[in-house]
Amino acid sequence: MVNIILKIKMGRHAEWRKIAKKERRKRIRIIKAKERDQIFCTDWYIKQQELEEKMIHEQINKQNDEENEKWIQAEKIVMEQWKKLQEEKERLKQKCLEQEAKLKVEWELEKKKKEIEEQRIKAAQEELKRKQDIFMNNLDLFLSGDSDEPPAELNVMRETRPDAELCPFFSKTACCRFGDLCSRNHQYPGISKVLLATNFYNHFGLSNANVSEYDTDIMLEFEDSDTYKEYKEFFFDVLSEFEKFGRITQFKVCNNYEKHLRGNTFIEFAELRCAVAAYRSLHTRWYGGRQLSLQFCNINSWKNAICGLQLRQRCPKGRACNFLHVFKNPNNLYNGYYTHESVQEKDSTPRSSERSWRWSESPEKEVSKRSSSRRHERSDRRSHRSRHREEKNKHYRRTSPRRSERR
Template sequence: MVNYFVKINMGRHAEWRKIAKKQRRKRMRIIKAKERDKIFFTDWYIKQQELEEKLLLEQINKQNDEENEKWIQAEKIAIDQWKKLQEEKERLKQKRLEQEAKLKLEWELEQKKKQIEEEKIKAAQEELKRKQEIFMANLDLFLSGDSVEPPSELNVMHETRPDAELCPFFSKTACCRFGDQCSRNHQYPGISKVLLATNFYNHFGLSNANVNEYDTDIMLEFEDSDTYKEYKDFFFDVLSEFEKFGRITQFKVCNNYEKHLRGNAFIEFAELRCAVAAYRSLHTRWYGGRQLSLQFCTINSWKNAICGLQLRRRCPKGRACNFLHVFRNPNNLYNGYYTHEIVQEKDSTPRSSVRSWRWSESPEKDISNRTSSRRSESSDRPRRRSRHHEGNNKHYRRTSPRRSDRC
């Protein structure tokens, strides 16, 4: 019981000591605060505070002045840069305006020049059209026989290199492996009796004869006899079409392997008028799905143009020769070298009297008029004699439709 009261008293004393210490600290803080307040309210302290505030204000003003000076300098720099930028913009604007004015002036000059050129071209086209009408009228008169001489526009000679020497191969064969890029001169006549159809005859055995190392077996199933058999059909089909315009004195087709000679067909007429009529009618026509390209050429001597060693099969270059290697025509027609040598012996193989399917009328106009006029002309011509009416052991003379009266 006694111990219990002792513990209670001891606990109360600890709380009392704690409260006493707290009160004591509070009194000490109050005393210090009063002493500090006495110091703060003295004249010396007030002066010190005023000095410190004055120094601080001076520092702030000085710092503000420095910042203000920096801002003013920066503003001056920015204003100078802005002025330079404005001056540069004004200079670029002025330059752009000058350039636009210059371009506008150039465009106006160009338009004026273009207009003058268009007027010149229009005048030239009208003059060319007028000359073309006169030329076509003179050409029609020449073809109809009313005029003896051909138009003067056709009696000209076109040269590729007038200052150079004549190309010997072109002068003889009217063909050159270099074409118009040859360093020597090529002379093209305006009109002549000889027509050249470049690469006219086309056959697999002829165009694929020069095999390369990868196609060594491509020609095993094709022989020269196959090529010649197709050539016979081609010969009779084409010859009958050309004979409609007049008498033919030479008909040669090349079997060379060279590209500039391969399949070239040379057709020489007896009269110049007939050659011009054939050129006008058959140029750009279609045959066998290919467009026919005709041009006038000059062959001074067939004997010099055709390879002399071909017939004896002794040409060292073979079909790669640059002289003409020609097919032997069926019925021994036009196989001579001279224009007056026309062999009249013919076998019993008739030519086709009807138009072949290979000839296409698609590039021509007025097909119905042409076909009707052709039928009326065929009705007026004498009928051909059939080989069955002649007998098996007799030779017959075949007459082909010709237009010599038109020439």
């Protein structure tokens, strides 16, 4: 019971003590606040506060001035960059305008130059056509027999490089591997007794004689005898057509492998009028699906034009020689070098009565016959290939080392 009373009394005292401490702290705070207020109300404190506020305002103003200065400087830099960019854009724009104006001027100059060139080419073509018409009219007058001697317009000599030396190969063979691009002079006669048909005789054995590195066996199926066999047909077919215009004194066909000589056909007539008539009639004619291109040329000496070592089969360059390697004509016709040795009687040469299917005015005529003949040629080639393979297999069986060991 006593303990309970003591605890009650002790509990009440603790609460009282707590309240007393709180009131004591409150009185102390009030006293300090009064002291502080007394201090704040003094002139010194007020001055100190004003000085602090002034210093703070000065620092803020200083920072603001610095920031404004930085912003102004940055704005100046940006404005300078913007001005430079605008100047660069203006300069590029001006440059583009100048370039467009320059291109426009160049295009106009090029257009004008092109028009002048077209007019020049047109005038040159018209002049060439006019000269060709005059040339053909003179040929017709000469062929009509109005004058024994050819007119002066036909005896002109066209030169590729008048100031240069004469090309030795062209002077001898009327052919040059460089053509008109040769650094030396080529002389083309207006008319002459000799006609040249460039690359007239065409055969697989000539055009594919230079063996390709990718197809080394291409020429195993063709021999010189095949080429010569077709040449004989070509010889009698073409010779009969040219002999209609007059007596022929030379007929040479090249079997060279070089492109500027391959298949070139030379026809020399006894009379100038005959050569002119043949040119007038056969130029741009069609033979075997190919257009014939004739030109007049000068062969001063057949002996100098034809390779002398060819007849003895001792030419070191073979058929790649730049002198003429010619086929041996059938029946020994026109095989000599000189005119009096080469003239043959008409009756001694066999001629076919029927006109060959190869001659035509245009390539569209007689297509069916040509296609059938081509099919026959293909079949002949296939049979020739099969025979060649059989012979090759027989030779292999005879010379095989295994068979020799068995024997």
